[in-house]
Amino acid sequence: MTSPNITSTDSMRHVVIPVAAVLAVLGIALSSSGYVVTLIGFAAIYGVFCTGLNFFMGYTGQASFGQNAFAALGGYGSAILTANYYWDPVLALLVSMVLSGVIAAAVGYPTLRLRGHYLAMATFALGLITYEISIEWNSLTQGYMGLSGIPPLGIGKYELVSEKHQLVVLTLVMLVGVWVSVRLRDSRFGRALRAIAGSEAAANALGINVARYKLAAFVVAAVYASVAGSLFAHFVGFISPEVFGASMVILSFTMLYLGGVGTTWGPIIGALIVSLLPEVLRGLKEMQDVVYSVVLIAILIFAPRGLSGLSVLFPRKQTGQTKQAEKNA
Amino acid sequence: MLKRLLTLAVAGGTLMLATADAGAQTYKIGGSLGLTGYAATNDRAWRDGMQIAADYINAKGGVLGKKVELFIEDNRSEPQEAVVGYRKMMSNDNVQIFDSGCVSAGNFAAAGAVTRASIPMMLCSILPQRPEEQKWAFSVLPPPRFEIETRYRYLKEKTQIRKVGIIHDPTPYANMMKDLGVKIAADFGIEVTVVESYKPDDADMSIQINRIKSSGAGAIIKMGQGGSTVTAAKNIKQLGLDDILLMASLDDGAVFKQAGEALGERFIYVAPGVQIPDAVPAGPAKDAMEQFLKLWREKYGDRDANAGTRAWDSMMLIFTAVEKAKSFEGPAVRDALESISNYQGAFTTFNFSADQHMGITQNPFMIGVVRNGQMVAVK
Numbered sequence: 001m002t003s004p005n006i007t008s009t010d011s012m013r014h015v016v017i018p019v020a021a022v023l024a025v026l027g028i029a030l031s032s033s034g035y036v037v038t039l040i041g042f043a044a045i046y047g048v049f050c051t052g053l054n055f056f057m058g059y060t061g062q063a064s065f066g067q068n069a070f071a072a073l074g075g076y077g078s079a080i081l082t083a084n085y086y087w088d089p090v091l092a093l094l095v096s097m098v099l100s101g102v103i104a105a106a107v108g109y110p111t112l113r114l115r116g117h118y119l120a121m122a123t124f125a126l127g128l129i130t131y132e133i134s135i136e137w138n139s140l141t142q143g144y145m146g147l148s149g150i151p152p153l154g155i156g157k158y159e160l161v162s163e164k165h166q167l168v169v170l171t172l173v174m175l176v177g178v179w180v181s182v183r184l185r186d187s188r189f190g191r192a193l194r195a196i197a198g199s200e201a202a203a204n205a206l207g208i209n210v211a212r213y214k215l216a217a218f219v220v221a222a223v224y225a226s227v228a229g230s231l232f233a234h235f236v237g238f239i240s241p242e243v244f245g246a247s248m249v250i251l252s253f254t255m256l257y258l259g260g261v262g263t264t265w266g267p268i269i270g271a272l273i274v275s276l277l278p279e280v281l282r283g284l285k286e287m288q289d290v291v292y293s294v295v296l297i298a299i300l301i302f303a304p305r306g307l308s309g310l311s312v313l314f315p316r317k318q319t320g321q322t323k324q325a326e327k328n329a
Numbered sequence: 330m331l332k333r334l335l336t337l338a339v340a341g342g343t344l345m346l347a348t349a350d351a352g353a354q355t356y357k358i359g360g361s362l363g364l365t366g367y368a369a370t371n372d373r374a375w376r377d378g379m380q381i382a383a384d385y386i387n388a389k390g391g392v393l394g395k396k397v398e399l400f401i402e403d404n405r406s407e408p409q410e411a412v413v414g415y416r417k418m419m420s421n422d423n424v425q426i427f428d429s430g431c432v433s434a435g436n437f438a439a440a441g442a443v444t445r446a447s448i449p450m451m452l453c454s455i456l457p458q459r460p461e462e463q464k465w466a467f468s469v470l471p472p473p474r475f476e477i478e479t480r481y482r483y484l485k486e487k488t489q490i491r492k493v494g495i496i497h498d499p500t501p502y503a504n505m506m507k508d509l510g511v512k513i514a515a516d517f518g519i520e521v522t523v524v525e526s527y528k529p530d531d532a533d534m535s536i537q538i539n540r541i542k543s544s545g546a547g548a549i550i551k552m553g554q555g556g557s558t559v560t561a562a563k564n565i566k567q568l569g570l571d572d573i574l575l576m577a578s579l580d581d582g583a584v585f586k587q588a589g590e591a592l593g594e595r596f597i598y599v600a601p602g603v604q605i606p607d608a609v610p611a612g613p614a615k616d617a618m619e620q621f622l623k624l625w626r627e628k629y630g631d632r633d634a635n636a637g638t639r640a641w642d643s644m645m646l647i648f649t650a651v652e653k654a655k656s657f658e659g660p661a662v663r664d665a666l667e668s669i670s671n672y673q674g675a676f677t678t679f680n681f682s683a684d685q686h687m688g689i690t691q692n693p694f695m696i697g698v699v700r701n702g703q704m705v706a707v708k
Contacts (some may be wrong), residue, residue: 033420034442038413135499145501146408146434148441148458237441240434242407279413282402 018265019175026171030164037163045231045277048177048269049248052224058218058262059185061197063116065249066123069130071223071257072244073100074229079147079239089153093230097223103164104222105215112214127249134241142201146240153234166235172289173231174268177224182264184220193217197262258299260306269307273311342470355398356391356657358383358647359424361414361439363432366406366597367529370555370581371636372430375453376401378640379428381624382648392648393655400424404435411435412442419446419523425657427451428643431470431636433501440466449663451643453636455502456686466657467666468687469643469679471579473506475692479599480550481517483696483707490548490574491518494541495562496525498553506552506578522546527554535564541573548574555584561590562596579694582633582704583607589699595624599694600704601676603638608695608706613673621675642674646681646688 027041038115049071054062077096081087111122141147153160153169160166170173184190192213193205200210233239251274259270277295281288303310360379362372383397400422402414411432418424419442419659426449429436433454440457443450443465450466457466476631484490493514497507505526514521522544525537538561541549551561558577565575577588577598585604588596602609602618609615621641625634646669651657654665672679679694696707 035413036419038416042409042413104451138504143499143501143504144434145458145504146437148437148462236409236412236438238408238434238438240408240438242434243409247407279417294554 011031014264018268022171022268026167029167034163037167039165039275039279040272041170041235042232043272044167044174044275045228045235046252046255046271046275047174047268048231049225049228050252050271051174051177051181051260052221052228053252053256054261054263055181055184055193056217056221056254057256058266059175059190059197060193060214062112062214063120063215064123064218064221065120066126066128066130067164067221067225067252068244068248068267070100070104070225071133071229071248072130072241073103074226075233075239075244076147076229077130078142078230079150079233080186082151082234083149088155089151089230089234090155091183093227093234096230097226100226101219101223104219108215108218108222112211124249127246131241131245134244141241144240144242146238147233148238150233150237150239152237153231163235170235171229173227177227178264178268181224185264189213189216212292218295254296258296258306260308263306263308266306266308273307335544354395354706356393356395356651357400357422357424357426358644359400359402359415359418359422359427360429361402361404361411361418361427361432361435362430363406364401364403364434366404366432367555368406368430369433370583371453371594372406372432374581374633374636375430377629378625378634379644381621381628381637382641382644384465385624386644386648392651393657395657397644397648406432406435408432408434408438412438415439415443417683419443419448423653425446425659426662428640428645428647429453433682436466437462447659447663449659449666451585451647451666453639453643455505463686465663466686467646467681469500469639469646469674469676469689470687471677471689471693472687473502474509475689476552476578476599477506477510477513477550477698478517479692481514481519481629482574483576483597484516484519484548487707488547492520492522492544493548493550494523494525494544494546495521495552496527496541496551497551498527498529498557500529500553503552503578504640510550510552522588527553527557529553529557531557532560533564535559535568536590538564538568538570538584542568542570546573548576551575554578554580558584559591565595566591579635581635585697586588586699586702589704590702594698596699596708597707598697600697600706601635601638602695603634603676605695605697605704605706614677618675619675638674638676642676645674646672646679663676664672 029036052069056062074096077099078092081092082089114122135143152166160169193209195208196210196213204210254269255274256267258273260266278292281291284291343412352539362376363369364373378554379399383399387396400418402418404411428451431453436452436454437457440462444462452466452468453470455470456463456468495507497503497512523541525540527534527537551558558580562575575592575596579599582604585598621638622634625637649669650662650665654661667681667683669675670680677689678691680690681688697704698707
């Protein structure tokens with residue numbers, strides 16, 4: 001296997017246009033009200049979360065309904081370390097990230113021996129257990145009372161007090177997250193994951209240690225989820241168990257499948273659409289949920305590969321280089 | 330296509346500008362309410378109470394000459410939704426004060442941003458935890474100790490029961506009540522034999538109830554609202570426990586009536602006067618209550634008025650503060666709210682001060698039972 005040749009047209013389609021679109025959305029948000037900043041901020045956080053989930057579900061072809069557990073670990077880790085122990089937010093985020101990775105490895109080792117529905121059920125249980133712990137461990141999490149007084153992101157004495165400054169950082173973190181996921185996907189490691197997604201038995205026959213690679217993908221997804229949880233805590237300044245409940249799982253799955261599971265920018269598109277759509281429909285009051293659901297179903301019917309799959313409607317311009325490459329192939 | 334989009338954008342922009350202009354002539358009150366989700370029963374009644382108050386004041390010409398305009402956003406009983414709703418009301422609708430429902434986590438999550446914007450908040454929930462946020466928040470929720478004291482006093486004065494078991498849900502209010510319930514039991518000569526917990530959506534509580542019974546308790550002190558009270562009552566009946574009382578928290582009348590159907594007069598609850606109006610003696614309290622109940626019944630018949638009454642009071646307190654401050658500005662209204670004392674509301678009397686942002690300072694509760702399908706006070 002070799003890495004795909006990246007032509008200038010590919011680079012335009014896969015990098016320049018999406019990044020320009022992200023920066024355009026950021027620009028619109030920065031020139032808008034605090035309401036829009038908040039919405040786009042949440043979309044960026046979910047973008048990070050879904051990019052990690054996409055790594056495990058899209059690239060590796062596994063099911064996980066329990067990534068909210070690691071978002072909770074990241075969120076509570078950052079909240080407790082910064083609000084109670086006055087740690088620097090970046091340090092707290094990194095420590096929470098490492099902790100989530102270690103716990104994901106410990107939990108994933110036995111869990112990932114399961115396949116299909118059984119794996120899905122086991123990961124779902126993981127999310128439920130974490131949710132219950134966050135409610136019941138009152139002395140640490142304060143249960144439903146939640147944790148407040150979480151400082152905004154910052155380093156040392158420099159704090160990003162303004163929401164717009166925070167949004168810029170959230171967007172950068174999201175773009176870095178996408179970049180890292182692309183680099184991993186196109187590496188030897190990523191190709192092994194895609195082989196597992198195609199057929200575990202075939203991947204095994206090729207000499208790929210399936211269990212180890214699945215575990216590694218699970219840990220990577222957990223680290224992304226942890227970062228998203230930490231970013232949420234610093235962006236809002238408050239967390240409680242409901243934030244990391246079953247609704248987070250449902251929301252992230254909707255984002256992933258709406259945007260396009262297994263694609264680079266699909267999770268980001270999904271996060272943006274699912275965050276903005278309810279607000280566009282807010283004026284419909286009681287009919288909001290009905291119309292929202294109809295729109296989602298329509299998108300999934302007419303774009304079953306997700307919104308990013310619609311890029312096939314814009315066929316690639318055939319350059320001499322690509323024509324030659326296709327001829328050689 | 331592009332032309333259509335541009336036309337739509339221009340039309341939308343024009344509409345927004347027109348709305349903003351019209352909005353400047355009104356006093357804008359925002360409310361983040363759990364119209365769906367676990368808080369729906371309470372917060373829908375809260376919304377309706379707010380609307381009655383707004384209609385009432387507008388019919389009288391408004392407050393300081395301005396009509397009141399309500400902006401209600403459904404937070405789905407979720408903190409993240411609440412943050413989005415609050416931000417919308419602050420930056421798009423330019424609300425000048427909040428009067429929000431009982432989703433504590435939602436109000437806490439938004440409290441930082443609301444405080445930074447110097448906007449006062451009147452809340453159905455408990456106050457946020459941080460002192461700087463408490464400075465801008467006011468609550469019309471009865472402090473938890475009143476509910477507990479009323480039940481313990483009843484047991485002490487009217488029964489021989491001296492051992493009780495507590496069962497509570499994990500909400501902040503119920504947790505506070507549970508801690509207090511354990512702490513002050515001895516003051517009433519009562520022993521808490523066991524503390525059990527449940528989830529609001531639990532379909533069965535037989536195990537917890539059996540444990541409480543086994544501990545020797547003669548009464549179950551339930552802390553938490555909603556259908557779980559009916560579940561507990563039905564479980565007690567199914568288990569054949571004929572010699573144990575179920576004592577419930579403040580809740581909607583519909584819940585009380587269903588639980589009362591299952592257990593009869595062994596189901597006992599705490600209620601404010603507005604839930605049992607016949608038990609309130611004539612006087613200013615009764616007059617204030619009847620003034621609201623007349624408007625409520627015209628619109629909603631015999632629907633329970635508990636949450637709606639507090640919403641009405643919260644709005645009237647805001648109007649009183651605005652008139653006192655002679656200003657709509659957040660800091661001025663906040664200061665005026667702090668200066669309101671002995672305000673006779675429909676629910677009870679309210680007293681605020683710089684150190685007292687939980688407005689209910691006198692116990693408003695009585696003990697009630699369900700008799701022939703009606704809520705009546707126990708003498």
